[in-house]
Amino acid sequence: MYETRNNIFFKNSCYSYWNSGCCSVYILAAFICRLFALSGFNRHVCSGDTVFLCPALPFIIIFSSSVIAVFAAVLQRLLKEAIDIKTENDLTV
16 A cells, blocks of 8 residues: 555554554464364364365464464564664765
8 A cells, every 4th residue: 555655664554564464463363262162163064075174274374374474574674674774864964
């Protein structure tokens, strides 16, 4: 959103990375709770061909949301350092 308006080097764009990281952490926590809460339910429902898919799907979602959270944190850190460097260069005469 901020990239299209050439406003990428502002604090609001850094906040958007923080927001996406928090959302992925919430998804991660929800699926970890779901994994432990419904683990007995999965044993009774999944049978036949879906035995592998039912337990594997939460692990795939947990892994992908944790990767997204780490990637958002790294991008936020890099953007924050770029904003600091830009601010320092703007103040240099």
